[in-house]
Amino acid sequence: xxxxxxxxxxxxxxxxxxxxxxxxxxxxxxxxxxxxxxxxxxxxxxxxxxxxxxxxxxxxxxxxxxxxxxxxxxxxxxxxxxxxxxxxxxxxxxxxxxxxxxxxxxxxxxxxxxxxxxxxxxxxxxxxxxxxxxxxxxxxxxxxxxxxxxxxxxxxxxxxxxxxxxxxxxxxxxxxxxxxxxxxxxxxxxxxxxxxxxxxxxxxxxxxxxxxxxxxxxxxxxxxxxxxxxxxxxxxxxxxxxxxxxxxxxxxxxxxxxxxxxxxxxxxxxxxxxxxxxxxxxxxxxxxxxxxxxxxxxxxxxxxxxxxxxxxxxxxxxxxxxxxxxxxxxxxxxxxxxxxxxxxxxxxxxxxxxxxxxxxxxxxxxxxxxxxxxxxxxxxxxxxxxxxxxxxxxxxxxxxxxxxxxxxxxxxxxxxxxx
Numbered sequence: 001x002x003x004x005x006x007x008x009x010x011x012x013x014x015x016x017x018x019x020x021x022x023x024x025x026x027x028x029x030x031x032x033x034x035x036x037x038x039x040x041x042x043x044x045x046x047x048x049x050x051x052x053x054x055x056x057x058x059x060x061x062x063x064x065x066x067x068x069x070x071x072x073x074x075x076x077x078x079x080x081x082x083x084x085x086x087x088x089x090x091x092x093x094x095x096x097x098x099x100x101x102x103x104x105x106x107x108x109x110x111x112x113x114x115x116x117x118x119x120x121x122x123x124x125x126x127x128x129x130x131x132x133x134x135x136x137x138x139x140x141x142x143x144x145x146x147x148x149x150x151x152x153x154x155x156x157x158x159x160x161x162x163x164x165x166x167x168x169x170x171x172x173x174x175x176x177x178x179x180x181x182x183x184x185x186x187x188x189x190x191x192x193x194x195x196x197x198x199x200x201x202x203x204x205x206x207x208x209x210x211x212x213x214x215x216x217x218x219x220x221x222x223x224x225x226x227x228x229x230x231x232x233x234x235x236x237x238x239x240x241x242x243x244x245x246x247x248x249x250x251x252x253x254x255x256x257x258x259x260x261x262x263x264x265x266x267x268x269x270x271x272x273x274x275x276x277x278x279x280x281x282x283x284x285x286x287x288x289x290x291x292x293x294x295x296x297x298x299x300x301x302x303x304x305x306x307x308x309x310x311x312x313x314x315x316x317x318x319x320x321x322x323x324x325x326x327x328x329x330x331x332x333x334x335x336x337x338x339x340x341x342x343x344x345x346x347x348x349x350x351x352x353x354x355x356x357x358x359x360x361x362x363x364x365x366x367x368x369x370x371x372x373x374x375x376x377x378x379x380x381x382x383x384x385x386x387x388x389x390x391x392x393x394x395x396x397x398x399x400x401x402x403x404x405x406x407x408x409x410x411x412x413x414x415x416x417x418x419x
Contacts, residue, residue: 005408006239006283008315008373014278014391021404022274026413027265031242035074038246039081042233046249047257052231053085056160061094062086063158065181067165068101068128069111070285070292072241076117078164078233079124096154097126100165100185103192103351105323106130127154129186137188143226144219147195150188151227163224163232163251167258169266169414171298172201172358174211177234178255179224187223189351195219196354198344202361208302208414209267211259224251234258236265239409269418273305275402276395280313280410287314287410289321290375290383291352294359296410301362303405303415310362311394312410313371320379326352331382336363339384359383369394 001021005012032038043052056062064082067073079097086095097116099107106128113121120126129152130136137150138157155161163181170176184192200206200215211217232251235243236258244265247258281287281296293314300310320327329352333339339360343353362368369386371394377387388394395404407413 003406003408005278005313006280006287006410006412007313008287008317009284011283012313016278016392016395016404016406017400020402021406022270023406023408024268024270024413024415025408026239028238029244029265031238031244032246035077035243036081038243039078039233039235040084042246042248043081043085046231046254047247048253049231049250051085052082052162052248053089055230056086056089058089059094060090060159061157062090062096062160062162063155064095064097065100065155065161065163065186066097067181067185068099068104069107069115070104070288071166072237072285073164073166074235074237074241074243075115075164076120078235079116079120082162082164082233092124095124096158097124098152098155098186099126099128100181101129101131102184102187103131103189103324131187131189131192134188140227144222145215147191147219147223149183149191149223149227151183151191152186155182155186156227160230161228163229164234166235166237167255167262168236168412169208169262171208171295171411172206172216172354173220174207174209174214174217175255175259175262177258178232178251179220179229182224182227182229183220191223193349193351197349198346198353198357201354201357202344208299208416209263221252236262239412266412267414267416270303270405270415271418273303273417274308274405275305276309276311276398277304277405277407278311278313278391278395279407282410282412284315284317287316289318290314290316291321291324291326291355294355296407297362297368298358299407299411299414300405301366303417304366306365307367309367309369309398311369311371311388311391313391316372316374319374320383324352325350326355327383329353329356330359336360336384340364
């Protein structure tokens with residue numbers, strides 16, 4: 001059986017045993033015929049509340065939150081659709097686009113041009129959110145389960161606040177999009193660390209597809225609702241990162257509709273766990289570093305048997321990456337078990353701890369083998385990981401009776417054990 005994996009920009013083909021290999025992919029609903037028309041429909045006939053144009057007045061300032069470069073959001077067409085609705089009402093001088101980086105690095109000019117297109121970069125003001133710049137933040141109060149909330153000052157001060165994103169299952173927040181474009185996207189470091197502390201991340205309800213009762217998502221939702229979003233626009237994408245559905249309107253109602261649709265597309269039940277689960281991180285840009293690839297591992301971990309093997313094919317052209325503290329935290333202890341003990345003993349989170357905590361938990365339950373193009377065996381060993389140059393051979397080494405599951409698009413499809 002030949003399976004095409006989402007890997008980097010070009011993909012990767014692997015030969016796997018017939019008869020005992022199960023391939024799990026998302027449903028493939030048709031793309032919308034006209035992306036701009038679908039977005040216009042979402043803006044003019046929202047899930048709840050009045051159309052976008054009816055929510056703004058001349059002279060008001062507007063802030064638009066958008067995903068950073070690690071996410072495949074179709075930002076250009078989404079922003080252009082919003083600008084079309086603003087024509088004759090909102091001046092470009094009164095509008096700012098805030099790149100919701102969370103704790104990630106800011107995007108370069110070249111990256112912004114790839115993300116938004118030259119016209120938007122040249123004609124609109126775009127600001128990379130910086131969670132560590134106290135001068136760019138404003139304290140807005142305590143929300144949810146005692147979360148101290150600092151948000152981007154330009155976001156808080158805007159008369160009209162609009163989130164734009166895309167919805168897919170998320171490995172500890174339940175689903176992406178919606179309220180995540182406020183926090184952690186535009187939040188200060190202290191807020192992000194609280195949202196991602198060991199207790200919240202370690203809760204069994206902080207997982208794929210769970211929103212209600214998920215301590216992370218509950219607090220994220222409380223922050224967005226409590227601080228105010230005037231309009232929200234989300235899309236669902238297919239494997240080619242094309243729009244298959246668009247949703248607009250009041251934040252919580254919009255996100256509920258979008259997550260319901262995403263659940264039917266991206267989550268698949270299985271009857272029993274597998275000996276080997278081969279996963280990816282959905283290709284570029286999602287597999288550009290090891291940090292992001294923990295999501296692919298987490299998707300596989302939902303259906304691998306205890307003590308089984310996860311093989312994660314992720315290009316990792318950006319390495320660990322070198323910025324941030326992920327590598328430092330990940331390599332600070334001699335084993336995944338020691339990492340878990342150390343993290344759980346901390347009174348507060350540190351940057352990138354949440355990704356390390358989830359990765360360490362996976363590695364204590366299963367063997368994790370990577371296939372990358374940019375990380376060496378020695379670098380992966382620092383992260384308590386193995387590497388294989390030949391995925392098919394790695395699978396074959398588990399013997400002729402090992403059951404195999406393949407997630408060719410990684411966390412774009414989330415399998416779960418049927419009750």
